[in-house]
Amino acid sequence: MSYRFGLDEWFVVELARTVHDSEVVFHGFGSPCATVAMHLAKRTHAPSALLIEGAMYAVNPYPAFIPPTSNDHSLKQGAVYSMRFEEAFDMSVRGEVDHMFLSGIQIDSFGNTNVTAIGPMPTPKVKLGGGGGGCNMSATIRRLTLWTTNHRPGRCLVEKCDFVTDLGHSTREGTRLDLGYTGGGPQALITELGVFDFPEGRARLRALFPDVTRREVAEATGFDYQEAPDLGPLERPARSQIEHIRTIDPLSVRRSEFRPAELERTFPL
Amino acid sequence: MSYRFGLDEWFVVELARTVHDSEVVFHGFGSPCATVAMHLAKRTHAPSALLIEGAMYAVNPYPAFIPPTSNDHSLKQGAVYSMRFEEAFDMSVRGEVDHMFLSGIQIDSFGNTNVTAIGPMPTPKVKLGGGGGGCNMSATIRRLTLWTTNHRPGRCLVEKCDFVTDLGHSTREGTRLDLGYTGGGPQALITELGVFDFPEGRARLRALFPDVTRREVAEATGFDYQEAPDLGPLERPARSQIEHIRTIDPLSVRRSEFRPAELERTFPL
């Protein structure tokens, strides 16, 4: 039988590919795929990245496994230094953090995200969890990578967010430039269908998973978008990347982000 | 031969008498008499005071001796906790420190102090050391005790400070109330001649060392002042206070604050 890997693994590889070597990279909490991706990048193409581990604020840890919560001490194993809360936040808001992963229950074409509520506040239809540190950090961190594993049902990529928790490229008060923000905003949006970039501050479809059609993406997406001239399939992961993922995440917590149908998608190497 | 003690010891006792029990009390650096006085108060009438040890920011230490510098680790012996720099300063400026000792090379009748320069800046006749944290802390700490051991030569208690480093009750921009400051300003000024209080925000002579006359004080003082109706000699120290001082300060660093002639002043118990 040939070597196969799952969508969850390829998805993590796509997140990891957005990490540059020698950058300062951070994710928040409740982000298993981003957590695994950061460690994958650090163990492969970005060994000199400064990795700040989510809710632990541990610097360059080497955990033996990824637990189902972001706030477990197993995540700081191997780190010789952990930041104080304020140290991590100051670093982010003064612009020293190069890259953050950010998810959204709703995401619009500017890359604004909503994790606060579906339907109007103060008594929404669904009160979501909330934004953590996003509404300040999204203004200042140099580069944001957005992701969602809920593109297909058609309710995530929306024309307009019911509520803007974190900043994309432009909101009702104007662009980042108008607002005087130093961060560069979203550079990529990765979904279980494909990858968008933001060449002019608007989402543009850049690549697809090989089992996904342009039409499926169009049907699932609530906003208009351009397609990249060289739109095509994503580059396949290397076997070593897949192996690293399985080593990093033996509990497969990354899979908790996906609906069961998506987890059935597997690919030959 | 009867039991005698020196002016330096009585002076320290007068400083210690301004410390209340259960208050938070702090001195800066370069203040041997205030250092010894704080420890004397803590070991006698103010056992529940929270003592913040000068440049060490150590809480309630019990040093075996007082070193000639305020920044020596011998001063934090016995303390289980030392504040960070910012912890001590925040505590002071938000009004949680009840009492601070403050000295001045010049002191005016409002209790403004100068430790910056004699003669006009930027090229003064004498560049003094500088004010440490005084120009913020004097605005916010609840109660200040001023002291000088250089009253007699007549150049310390002046009509007008050449430069206001730390705030008394009123400066060129108005009173503390006008300035919106929360601290209560100087409550006492202790010199080698006697003790002033500040009943209406102006220095008033309240008591004298028994070997000093009202005339000597008047001659040494460059500003006009009232005298308290019950002006009289200071209350003599208890023998136990003197013994404590000698135990606390075996190197006699307190004596470095006095001119030799003043150190010749001794008193019977």
Place this chain on the structure above:
Amino acid sequence: MGIHLGSDKPSDLQTAVAMIPPGSMVALGGGLSARLPMALVREVIRAGIGDLHVVGSAHSIDVDMLAAAGLISVCEESYVGYEQDLGLAPAFRRAAQKGDLEARESCCDTILTQLRAAEMGLSFLPVHGVKGTDIESLHPEYGRITCPFTDHEYVVVPPLSPDVALIHAPIGDRQGNLHIEQPYVLDERFAVASAQVIATVDRIVSTREVVEAGIVIPFYRVSALVEVPFGAHPTSCYPGYAYDRNHLSAWVTAAGTPEGAGDYLRNYVTGVDEAGYRRRIGPERLEHLTGYQASEETWMEIFR
């Protein structure tokens, strides 16, 4: 914003939570699945202290359970939920959606900034973001200011001085010196900015032991100190014990309906004291959570 020098600090849960008047602003220490002050939360529910304004960063069962008990009027947290693993907080969500509580959602960094304003004694501080988001619309108390040097317009926030902070630590001494392990989250900031600090510790130990581990919150910040073994359960309190994922999961399932939440509260909170709570959880289960140190494999298996 309180200095507590007394030697008469309350040392039992009932007396300690009696220091919290209804309507208080209550800061919750710890975060997510770690070091939440659960014994204090349960005692607040037993005492039925309501109309609370809770503040914190990213939290979970503490807020959710107080919401289930109907004790929260304003929730000013940056996140309430169980992350990807167990999802949204059912009771909190229900209360927010019905308007039983006001979800005055904030941001970790904004809360930090407001606590710093209190700590620094300042009547305002600027934040970096917020402007342009809808979070600002939930906070009429925020303002705007223009920097006199750069002309940049900032959102400014007022200081946040909770009436009381609830903090759980693994160890402390009788005076109230507390050691906690990193991440401290906002606990240091809460301890300074709050008028009262009510602390529970898994173990009261000698001052020497706390000093050796490192004092993170000094005694003069703590107004009450109670020893409650497993006082953070079902969340973790390292180096003592890992979080109880199974129990959290059982709560989340139960809290899916008001009836289920009510049953849980009767079984695990109002119907028992803390010793009874530990018996309900069972000594074997608690022991299991402390076993994480045996090996990485053991640690991992606790979460499977």
Place this chain on the structure above:
Amino acid sequence: MGIHLGSDKPSDLQTAVAMIPPGSMVALGGGLSARLPMALVREVIRAGIGDLHVVGSAHSIDVDMLAAAGLISVCEESYVGYEQDLGLAPAFRRAAQKGDLEARESCCDTILTQLRAAEMGLSFLPVHGVKGTDIESLHPEYGRITCPFTDHEYVVVPPLSPDVALIHAPIGDRQGNLHIEQPYVLDERFAVASAQVIATVDRIVSTREVVEAGIVIPFYRVSALVEVPFGAHPTSCYPGYAYDRNHLSAWVTAAGTPEGAGDYLRNYVTGVDEAGYRRRIGPERLEHLTGYQASEETWMEIFR
């Protein structure tokens, strides 16, 4: 304001101080008689790097010696001197009185606030006092602002981001993780707010040893790391050694005249390297300063 991830950090004094261009704003770590970065100060004097804007809290021989060497153009410290014991700083005083340097005197808390502004990435922060004092007149760069919530008028200060911070620590590892003992003074703040951090340590040790003692400044803040035994002499660096009061006193006496200061600098700085400096001081004397741990009596006698 600098992240230094490289594995090629300079590790000798000459290369390290070559990172400081003339005209730099230089933050000085430690304070008064403790943990002043004296080996770096001496190397700066050997290299003759001038026109410096030095910033710090309460300092002594570091500033005084740089002033004696004519290398300071602006001195923005809260205090320069030798406390009650040895009095005013002779060379600094002379330079300030002649106008050879600008004594832009500041306040510990103002400097702290300006460093925090840099750390927090803010273009201004309010301070509590200063208003009404003459310190404000020395700082045209300060401003005023009215709080939008209370109408209170504050003095506001701009961020302070030194070009380079000079820090001495007792131990560090090769990556640049540093341990220092309290009081940290402003060293943590300088390490974050400065573009470059040049550190000296008395001993380079294993990472494990630094972790056990406690990392206070993490490796990614440090751009150069040099091992210099007794690198803080004649000031203290606990737990290694007490300050050398006799040597400080000798300097203060020498520095009473420009000629005396010049002789001192030739003898102890420009005429020798650091190994030569230690030989000049003498191994017995240095050994004596490390002996403070023997007993309280011994410790006290070092200062007599």
